[in-house]
Amino acid sequence: MSDEDMGNCPKCRKPFVGAVEVMTTEIEGIATIVLEETTDRNWIQCDTCSLVICKGCCKDAGSGFCNDCLEEKAVPSQSAAAVFNRPIG
Numbered sequence: 001m002s003d004e005d006m007g008n009c010p011k012c013r014k015p016f017v018g019a020v021e022v023m024t025t026e027i028e029g030i031a032t033i034v035l036e037e038t039t040d041r042n043w044i045q046c047d048t049c050s051l052v053i054c055k056g057c058c059k060d061a062g063s064g065f066c067n068d069c070l071e072e073k074a075v076p077s078q079s080a081a082a083v084f085n086r087p088i089g
């Protein structure tokens, strides 16, 4: 157990707590690495840009992406379709 400083959220300055623990488990004789987050973890690391922010500041912490990347992924396909769906004539 290390007591290193996790840092603070760049948005709300809240200190990060909790961690992701790397566990090794054996499934059918094959050693498999499993990532398990501690229950008190209050932050996520964005899968796309590696930004670390607290779950409170992330719009969708369950997605594993920061707000900026969530917005980039949220392609407004419906409004784009509407542009091409003009009545003819």
Ligand SMILES: [Zn+2]
Binding pocket: 009, 010, 011, 012, 013, 014, 053, 054, 055, 056, 057
């Ligand atoms: Zn925050």
Ligand SMILES: [Zn+2]
Binding pocket: 046, 047, 048, 049, 050, 051, 065, 066, 067, 068, 069, 070
């Ligand atoms: Zn991101």
